[in-house]
Every structure is written in C-alpha cells, then in structure tokens.
Amino acid sequence: MQIITGSISLGLLWSIMTIGVYITFRILDIADMTVEGTIAMGAAIAAQAIINGMDPYAATALAMAGGMLAGLITGLLHTKLKIPALLSGILTMIALYSINLKILGKANLSLLRADNVFTVFENLGLSAANATIVIGLICAIITVIILYWFFKTELGCSVRACGKNPGMTRAQGVNTNNMIILGLVISNALVAVSGALIAQNQCFADIQMGIGSIVIGLASVIIGEVLYSRQHLMSKLIALVLGAVTYRIIIALVLKMGMSPNNLKLFTAVTVAIALALPVIKTKLHPVKISIEEDV
C-alpha cells in the first residue's frame, strides 16, 4: 500500500513534466533535450529561493519563469539561428548544467528544515504522502484544464498545426517560428514546475536530477498513449497523467521484485526503445498478406 501511494504521489509530480514532454515530442514533433537541464533548474531555483526565505509557492512560480527562459533560448537557437532542434536542446541542456551549479552553489542543496508547498496540507493533518497526492492532483488538474482550453484557442490550434504541417501553417499566415518558440516555452515551464515540486517533495535539489528525465517523460507519454489514450484531446491529456503514475507503479514493482536500482535507467531506456519500435516489430511479425488468388 505504501508503495502504491508513494508511486501515485511521485507519478503525479512527474505528470506535469510528462505533459511538457508531450507538447514538444508529440505536438511540435521535436525531441527537446532541454528538459534534462530544465527539471534540475526548476529544482535548483525553487530550493535556493526557499532557503533564502521565499514563500514556497512563489519559489515554484519563479522556477516556472526560469523554465520559460530555458525554452525560449532553445527556441531562439532553433528558429532564429537555424540550429537543428535536437542540437539546440542539447546546447541549452549543457549550458544549464553550469547555470544550475551556479544557482545551487554546490552539487546538492538540502531543504530538510525548510517549509515547502506540501507543509500547508501537512499542517491540516494530512500525512506527507497524502499531502503530496493532493498537491500533485491539484497541479495536474489545473495543467490539464488550462492546456485543454489553450489547445482549443486560435493560438493553440496554430501550435498544433505547426507541428503537424508547417508548410500549410505558413500558407495560412501563421509565423511558425513563433509557434515553435511558444510551444517550447510552455513545455519547459511545466518541466521546471515539475522539478521544483519534486525537489520539495524529496527535500533536496541535486545537480544530477535531470539525467535520464527525458526518457522517463517519453516512457510515461508512451505508456499513457498505449493504455489510456482516446481520440479526444482531453482524454489524451488525462492519459499522460495516468501514464506518469503507471510508470512509477511499474518501477516500484520492478524494484520490489528485486531489480537493482542501478539498473533502473537501463530498464527504462530498453522499455522506451521497445515501445517506440513496436510499429516496426508489428509489421515484421505480421506482414500484410496480399492474397492474389482471392482477388481474381
């Protein structure tokens, strides 16, 4: 039971980041590596701000602003300087490593004695795990509702169109560069918020936090799509939250079954590779048979 509540609470915090990854990976059709730096950046900003006496909610908002800036830089590198999207993200990610070290001042910053966003609910008598679930759920619901609304606006439709069919989008008079930047800004804002919440939940911010996070995000996106997603946009967004939670539950179960935590990243990477390769594997296993006899 404890494992399940722990997985749900952690999954909800990571679901914000999963939605961010979905925006770049599925809607913009870009694999944005920036998130590896942004998640640690969100954690670093929030941790340092809280230690310096800032209100935890304001600190989380500040982390969000930091994420937006990171997304903006990747967007400018890609659209204005024409650097390929993947490389733009990697450049920002690497740059952020140094910046995050500067923000943290050292490799690891403890938040043990500081108030955080969960304290308010813990003071109301909730257990730590339940307080995390409440906050995680509130954040996930707000994110899903706002994004659902946004992607149904003229601007949101333009972002969606730009990822799917940039030529046509320009033919309709939309500046596709701005839409890519906007998508990256929103995505990284969410990732940074996720990082800020995770840091407050685990009571420390760590420079290494981001490593492999893009793969965790992708794994959650794919699990969500395969298990829960339907045609409707709202169901797609909710599926992402469920996917992030399911990923955490799977990981907890695998660890419980005795897998060494050292193998965790290998496990996740292999899972994502298999999931992404599924369409190819399917056609190899079941080639489309054309029966000529029947046709005649």
Added chain:
Amino acid sequence: MLDINGVYKVFLPGTVNEKIVLRNVCLKLDEGDFATLIGSNGAGKSTLLNCIAGVHSPDKGIIKINGVDVTKAIEYKRAYLLGRVFQDPMMGTVSNMSIGENIAFAVRRGQKRTLKQCITNTERDKYRELLKILNLGLEDRLNTSAGLLSGGQRQALTFLMATVKKPKLLLLDEHTAALDPATAEKILNLSHEIIKENNLTTLMVTHNMRDAIKHGNRLIMMHEGRIVLDIKGQEKQRLTVDNLLKRFGKASGAEFESDRALLY
C-alpha cells in the same frame, strides 16, 4: 491582380550545378482571370508559383499581388492575399485537427491568432452548410479528423479552405495530379464551379493539356524558364491539343515533352 515583372530565379548559384529556373518572367493577370499554366518538367511552373507564394524569393524582378509589392515579403506575411492548393493532398490540411477546425483555421488566414476559441458554435453551423457544396457527406462529419479522409476528400476540403475566405489570387499547383482520374475530374469540375461562382483570379498549374485547354480563359505555356505562349479570349476557346502542340513548337523551337502531358 497579379503583376510579375522581370523575375529571375537561380538555384545553386556559383556552383557547377547552377540552374537558371526562371528567366525574365513577366506575367499580368487581370481580376477574374483564370489562367492555366502548362509546360514540360523543369519548365519552371512550380518555381514560379513558389515565388508568388513566397516559398522562394526571386533573385531579380518584382512581384505584385493586388497592387502590393510582395517581392521581399516572407511566406506567412503575404498569405492573406493568397489561397493555395498543393499537389500532395496531405499538405493542405492538418491531419490531427477536425474538419471544422481546419476550416476555421483557414478562415482566419492572415489574421492575428488570439486566445479566442478556434471554432465557435455559429461557425460550426455555417461550415456544415458550406460543406454541402462538396457533396461528399462531410457536413455530417465536422468533428472527424482530417487525417481520416481519403486523398480526394482532403483535396476537396483543401480547395474549400483555400477559397472560403476569398483570396485575391488562387494558386493551384497540380492539385489533381495525385488523384485517380475519376476523382481528379470531380475535383477539377468542383474547382471550376467555385472559381466561376466567386470570380476568383486563379493561376492553375497542370500537366494535362486537355485540362489546360478546357478550363480557364487564358493558357500560359512555359519552356526552360520562359513564358513562350500566352493565349487568351476567343483564340483560347478554339484551341485544340494538336493546334497547341504546333504553336508550342513554333514558339520554343522544341518538341513538347509529350510522355506525360499527352497520355491523359
């Protein structure tokens, strides 16, 4: 309506593969003109269309649409003047947006995109009526993803989207070439009707001589980057394929590359 003056376009300038694709192209379309543009492969038809649309920018010359000099305007900034239908049926619509959202997206061509709803309920009713013109039953499928439509349906929808907000100039780039002959003819007849009804100034690229002769009030033929024929009015109406081939030979001093154009 369209005024092209002395346009040159060179691909890969300064290399061994340098190719002058457009040479001193001058073309004037009056309001309501429906011109078909024909020529063999590599004649420069698509490049000319892309220069008008802003996909390429010409190396020399001036392009004016509706009196506005757009020579240097990038693609999305001149989009408000143009309606475009592409050769590839996948190019004209957004596959993961519904039919209704696609039309609403096109209706807002050239407008600033705001945080208002991308499609309102009054619009939905309007678009249902609009889709009836196509006679494809799409009016009952407003919430269906455009990606689920067939090539012909998508091309018909794209045509509707290109003309729903009346463009100053309609550019059709072999928009029936990727369809089977029966569907192609249906789409072409539909195009003809909508263009006539709205009196749209149109430039239609085609590979098919018969279509080029049958439709429109002007026929323009390109060869090696130049406009070699511009036939209009009565003369255009009397035109036959044989006649056109002869005139092409005279004007260009070459045989028309006949493999594709005549087979239809």
